[in-house]
Amino acid sequence: MGQGKSQFTEEELQDYEDLTYFTKKEVLYAHQKFKALAPEKVGHNKNAKLPMAKVLTYPELKVNPFKDRICKVFSSSNDGDCTFEDFLDMMSVFSEMAPKAVKAEHAFRIFDFDGDDMIGVSDLREVIQRLCGPELKLSDSEIQQLVQNVLEEADLDDDGALSFAEFEHIIDKSSDFCHAFRIRL
Amino acid sequence: MSGGNSKNKAKSKRHEGWEEAGGEFYQELYPGGEQELFDNLQRADAAKLATLLPSKQARNTTTVKRARSQTDRRQSTFARTMQSRDIHLSMLPDLSENLSNEERSWEEIMQIKALPVPMSQKIELKARLQNATKLRLQGFEQLHWRQRKVWHRFRIGCTETFSKLELWQTPMREIEGKFGTGVVSYFLFLRWLFLLNFTISILVIVFLILPKTLLTERVYECDETEANSTVCCSIAYFEKNTTNSNIFLDVIQGTGWMERTILFYGVYTDQIYTYYVNSLYHTKLFYNMPMAYILVPISWTLLSLIAIVKTAARGFKQKLIESEGQFYKYCNLVFGGWDFCIHNDRSARIKHQALYNEIKGCIEEERFKEEKQSRSRESQILMHLKRLFINLIVFVILIASGFLIYVAFNFSTERLNESIGSNENRTRTMPIVYTTMSFNQLENVLMEFLPFICIVVLNLIIPEIFSYMIRYEGYMPPHVIIITLLRTVLLRLSSLGVLLSQIYLYISTNGIVCAKHNTDTTKLECWETYVGQQFYKLILTDFAVQFVTTFLINLPRAFMARHTRSRCLKMFGEQEFYLPKHVLDIVYVQTIIWMGSFFCPFLPIIGSMFYFMIFYIKKFTCLVNCTPSPVVYKASKSKSLFMSVLLLGFVISILPVAYSVAEILPSINCGPYRGYTTVWEFVIQTFNNFPSVIREVIFLLSTATFAVPAFAVTLFFLYYYWAVATANRHMVAVLKNQLVLEGHDKQFLLNRLSAFIRQHQKRCDRRNRPSFADDDSSIRQSSR
Numbered sequence: 001m002g003q004g005k006s007q008f009t010e011e012e013l014q015d016y017e018d019l020t021y022f023t024k025k026e027v028l029y030a031h032q033k034f035k036a037l038a039p040e041k042v043g044h045n046k047n048a049k050l051p052m053a054k055v056l057t058y059p060e061l062k063v064n065p066f067k068d069r070i071c072k073v074f075s076s077s078n079d080g081d082c083t084f085e086d087f088l089d090m091m092s093v094f095s096e097m098a099p100k101a102v103k104a105e106h107a108f109r110i111f112d113f114d115g116d117d118m119i120g121v122s123d124l125r126e127v128i129q130r131l132c133g134p135e136l137k138l139s140d141s142e143i144q145q146l147v148q149n150v151l152e153e154a155d156l157d158d159d160g161a162l163s164f165a166e167f168e169h170i171i172d173k174s175s176d177f178c179h180a181f182r183i184r185l
Numbered sequence: 186m187s188g189g190n191s192k193n194k195a196k197s198k199r200h201e202g203w204e205e206a207g208g209e210f211y212q213e214l215y216p217g218g219e220q221e222l223f224d225n226l227q228r229a230d231a232a233k234l235a236t237l238l239p240s241k242q243a244r245n246t247t248t249v250k251r252a253r254s255q256t257d258r259r260q261s262t263f264a265r266t267m268q269s270r271d272i273h274l275s276m277l278p279d280l281s282e283n284l285s286n287e288e289r290s291w292e293e294i295m296q297i298k299a300l301p302v303p304m305s306q307k308i309e310l311k312a313r314l315q316n317a318t319k320l321r322l323q324g325f326e327q328l329h330w331r332q333r334k335v336w337h338r339f340r341i342g343c344t345e346t347f348s349k350l351e352l353w354q355t356p357m358r359e360i361e362g363k364f365g366t367g368v369v370s371y372f373l374f375l376r377w378l379f380l381l382n383f384t385i386s387i388l389v390i391v392f393l394i395l396p397k398t399l400l401t402e403r404v405y406e407c408d409e410t411e412a413n414s415t416v417c418c419s420i421a422y423f424e425k426n427t428t429n430s431n432i433f434l435d436v437i438q439g440t441g442w443m444e445r446t447i448l449f450y451g452v453y454t455d456q457i458y459t460y461y462v463n464s465l466y467h468t469k470l471f472y473n474m475p476m477a478y479i480l481v482p483i484s485w486t487l488l489s490l491i492a493i494v495k496t497a498a499r500g501f502k503q504k505l506i507e508s509e510g511q512f513y514k515y516c517n518l519v520f521g522g523w524d525f526c527i528h529n530d531r532s533a534r535i536k537h538q539a540l541y542n543e544i545k546g547c548i549e550e551e552r553f554k555e556e557k558q559s560r561s562r563e564s565q566i567l568m569h570l571k572r573l574f575i576n577l578i579v580f581v582i583l584i585a586s587g588f589l590i591y592v593a594f595n596f597s598t599e600r601l602n603e604s605i606g607s608n609e610n611r612t613r614t615m616p617i618v619y620t621t622m623s624f625n626q627l628e629n630v631l632m633e634f635l636p637f638i639c640i641v642v643l644n645l646i647i648p649e650i651f652s653y654m655i656r657y658e659g660y661m662p663p664h665v666i667i668i669t670l671l672r673t674v675l676l677r678l679s680s681l682g683v684l685l686s687q688i689y690l691y692i693s694t695n696g697i698v699c700a701k702h703n704t705d706t707t708k709l710e711c712w713e714t715y716v717g718q719q720f721y722k723l724i725l726t727d728f729a730v731q732f733v734t735t736f737l738i739n740l741p742r743a744f745m746a747r748h749t750r751s752r753c754l755k756m757f758g759e760q761e762f763y764l765p766k767h768v769l770d771i772v773y774v775q776t777i778i779w780m781g782s783f784f785c786p787f788l789p790i791i792g793s794m795f796y797f798m799i800f801y802i803k804k805f806t807c808l809v810n811c812t813p814s815p816v817v818y819k820a821s822k823s824k825s826l827f828m829s830v831l832l833l834g835f836v837i838s839i840l841p842v843a844y845s846v847a848e849i850l851p852s853i854n855c856g857p858y859r860g861y862t863t864v865w866e867f868v869i870q871t872f873n874n875f876p877s878v879i880r881e882v883i884f885l886l887s888t889a890t891f892a893v894p895a896f897a898v899t900l901f902f903l904y905y906y907w908a909v910a911t912a913n914r915h916m917v918a919v920l921k922n923q924l925v926l927e928g929h930d931k932q933f934l935l936n937r938l939s940a941f942i943r944q945h946q947k948r949c950d951r952r953n954r955p956s957f958a959d960d961d962s963s964i965r966q967s968s969r
Contacts, residue, residue: 019298019307023345059362063533065523076303085304092298094525102299107520109301124519131522132544133537142548149515149547156921157928170516177521179366184358184526 007031007046020092022185027088030185033058034087042084052080055087060183065130069110094183103181104171108164120161121147286320288330295337352376356804363532364762364813365524367823371764372807374827375771375800381492382778382793385485389786392477394447400458400472415455415853415860418699422451422710422854434626437725438633439718439785448721448787450713451855453478475857475867479846482783486839489779493835497828518543535813572658579651579672586643586676587683590636594687597635636687637726640680644773645734648673648766667826670765674830677773678837681780685841688719692849699853711855713784720781720788727774728795735802735810743810762811767803768827771796772834779838783846 008016008028016027034050035042037057042048052071061067071080074090082090092098093106113123124147132138138146154162154170162170171177294314297307322330348354353376361369407417423445435441445452458472522540527533651672655665692712709715739760746758778792847865851858861867872880885891 015308015311016304018294019304019311021298023341025345059528060526063527063530064525065537076305089304099299102301105301111520127519128544131519131537132541133534135534136537136541138541138544142544145548145551146515146519146544150519153513154516156924157931158925159928159932167520170513170520173513174517174521176366176517179370180521180524180526182526184361 016088020088021095021097022088022092026185030088030091031084033185034084047084049077049081049083052082055080055082065133066110066127069113073106073109091183091185094181095185096182100171100178101168103178104168105164107171107177107181108167111167118161118163119167121151124150286326287322288326288333290314290317290319291330291334352379353800356800358526360804360807361524361526362528364807365527365532365536368762368764368807368813370823371767371827372800372803374768374824375796375803377496378771378775379793379796379800381489382775382789382796384488385782385789386793388481388485388488389782389789392481393453393786396458396472396474396477397447397453400460402454402456402458418854419859421699425710434630437722438630439721444714444718448785449717450784450786451711453786453857455857455859476871478857479864479868481786482842485782485789486779489835493828493832497825497832500825500828515547518547532813539813568659575654575658578654582647582650583676583679586647587679589643590639590680590683591687593639594636594684597632598691600632601629634722634726636684637723640684640723641726641730643680644677645730647676648769651676666765670769670826670830673765673769674833677769678776678834681776681837684719684723685780688716692716697850697852709852711852713852713856717781717785717788720777721785721791724774724777724781724788724791724795727777728799731770731799731802735806739806739810760811762807762813764823765826767806768823768830771799771803772827772830774799775831776834776838779835780842783842 013024074086405416695708698708742758781788
């Protein structure tokens with residue numbers, strides 16, 4: 001830990017503690033994890049920008065079907081490359097302490113593939129396909145039916161897409177979401 | 186919708202008026218964001234109008250708005266700003282407008298973390314908030330704020346330390362990474378049970394075991410004139426030689442020297458301890474052992490009940506909130522399906538597979554429902570007949586297993602009594618000191634354990650048969666789990682019931698005898714200890730079987746499955762982590778603990794040690810022996826399931842204990858209640874010695890004058906809450922309806938607006954006399 005401490009000033013740590021759901025120690029631990037992704041680069045510059053491919057070697061992200069979306073959502077340059085601060089943001093949102101609203105917010109952005117601030121039919125199809133993984137394919141009619149069912153349940157204003165308000169409504173009713181949408185540091 | 190229509194017409198009229206007046210007036214009124222809106226509208230692409238709506242952008246600001254509403258701040262203009270990417274800077278509070286005080290700005294800094302913006306912007310925001318001029322808090326407010334800050338820091342520190350102290354953190358993480366949250370909830374349940382037993386153990390140690398070991402008892406002399414008095418009987422009981430046999434056997438059976446230890450009911454005294462504390466000027470203090478012995482079980486019963494109800498209530502509340510959740514089945518599946526904590530390739534693949542199955546299953550279920558409606562009457566009757574038949578078989582199996590236990594118990598007690606008798610004959614003729622384990626002894630041990638081995642083996646085999654049979658009944662998947670669980674619970678509890686009734690019959694015929702002149706070895710001199718021994722043996726057997734099946738049977742099976750190519754062997758060797766079975770395993774242990782703790786106070790301590798080890802055994806089963814189950818276990822659902830099973834076990838285990846406390850004559854020779862007709866009689870006697878005021882109050886509480894009004898008031902409250910709940914439910918329905926209507930209204934307005942924009946653009950184009958190509962494209966665009 002002592003080695004990690006030298007890379008941050010006390011103010012920076014205080015900032016991080018105030019602005020994330022972590023304590024100072026956890027911030028340092030997160031930095032160790034981040035450093036492990038690319039030791040020489042991060043050792044040189046504590047806030048180095050790592051390309052997306054490097055970030056995705058993080059074990060939980062590696063197997064996640066939405067990994068590229070997660071990186072893009074949290075990347076401050078919007079291209080998927082993450083600095084340590086982006087990484088810290090990501091871990092803070094996925095941590096246990098983050099409230100449901102914050103998680104829902106980011107989940108919405110992750111699931112919104114085309115970035116039009118609505119989860120439309122194409123987004124839902126993409127989510128379902130990714131859930132089933134690369135090897136297993138649902139037939140088109142099955143996906144169609146599932147999308148139909150989801151929209152029937154949640155699309156209150158019948159516009160064929162889920163707005164954030166509708167999405168938040170679903171998340172409020174789902175207790176499993178908070179358990180599932182979590183990565184332990 | 187006619188009302189809505191007319192309203193809209195009025196609105197569109199206003200729009201036209203606004204157009205005539207030109208944009209200037211409007212812009213003057215709404216500078217800033219509205220300017221942008223106007224520009225956007227000018228440029229707008231009618232088709233994308235919907236994305237400009239505030240509600241579509243609200244998510245960027247919701248969190249901030251929430252923070253604002255908490256601190257009751259001014260209305261700001263940020264909600265109207267339109268460019269979603271640049272929104273964050275304009276979201277900054279306009280500090281010149283009115284000064285905030287220190288506390289508020291601190292609160293705001295604490296709220297920043299909820300904003301969905303990159304860290305650099307957060308830091309900027311924080312710096313701006315910090316550097317802004319703000320009012321200093323004075324006097325009491327300053328103190329209050331400081332206190333809040335300190336409290337906040339203290340809480341963070343506490344959670345940090347607690348999370349470090351949290352038991353089994355790393356194993357949990359490992360399991361979570363491989364099996365997902367559903368299975369982890371099982372291990373959390375296991376930990377919860379461990380902690381419960383640990384608490385009970387502390388209670389028992391402090392109030393029963395420590396006083397027993399530390400304080401000294403007075404020695405009474407037996408008065409020969411009253412040969413049947415409790416004093417004489419108990420002296421005779423404790424002076425009697427215990428059957429002297431192998432130490433190992435004694436330990437696993439709880440007999441011999443073990444019988445006279447603090448493990449069992451027998452040795453606890455009926456005296457009130459007196460002792461002197463020298464430092465307190467030789468004050469005389471008392472410790473009423475019989476009182477402690479009844480109060481401790483009562484308190485752990487209440488403790489367990491409160492713990493269960495509290496945990497279950499939390500789950501119940503959640504379930505109520507999500508009672509609509511069934512309607513969100515597909516949404517939950519799609520948006521909450523993936524466990525983000527999975528970090529292992531293989532489990533990720535299996536999770537994909539599981540989700541795939543689940544999706545398929547859901548779609549099929551829908552079809553199944555349709556099919557069910559269209560199913561012909563004959564096939565329905567056939568199905569019901571099939572179910573009836575299988576239920577009959579289950580019933581027969583339950584009865585047969587009960588009978589088997591009955592036979593085994595009677596057989597073993599008979600054989601044991603015979604062999605003890607023959608042993609005694611032998612020892613009289615030629616005194617042999619048993620130092621080695623003879624064959625005869627081994628047989629005895631086997632006989633001792635026969636009923637318990639029988640129970641445990643039945644518990645192992647029968648559920649397999651049940652799960653095999655249920656396939657032919659055509660239930661829906663969630664029902665399958667519940668029905669198998671119910672049948673297995675019935676099996677386990679009925680086997681326990683048979684055992685208990687046998688023990689009861691045995692002690693009611695052989696239980697009460699004074700040890701003074703007793704030579705009949707089939708008679709029990711201290712039946713409570715005997716019952717305690719039975720439970721002690723049962724829990725030992727159960728643990729041993731868990732251990733053996735995990736390491737000696739399932740491990741080779743898993744090993745075989747992993748290293749063989751033959752399909753048959755693989756089928757045999759592969760095991761899934763079937764959650765309901767494992768839940769039952771640990772609930773069963775808990776049931777035994779609750780049942781036996783009155784007779785064997787040490788049982789909770791043994792229980793917590795077992796739970797500690799069972800955690801590792803189950804972890805081993807989970808991580809090494811099993812492959813992730815292709816069934817998706819929902820964490821929230823399984824939790825409420827665990828608790829309801831546990832509650833059932835609790836009620837069923839407490840009933841016999843309560844009966845024995847209230848009705849059965851305690852043995853004369855041993856225990857804290859020698860000489861009383863029931864244990865409860867002691868409680869009543871103590872109660873009679875209370876000061877009269879307390880007695881009066883308690884009597885009053887139990888009479889009708891108190892009970893009837895209390896009942897009425899409770900009913901009234903119940904009705905009140907019920908009424909509130911119905912009203913709320915109605916309100917929810919109304920609001921939801923309104924939401925849908927609003928959505929339709931919005932759609933309608935948007936269409937109107939886009940039509941208007943098109944019209945406007947066309948007019949502009951005509952005025953500007955653009956080239957024909959441009960016009961063409963705009964028409965094409967608008968027609969799109």
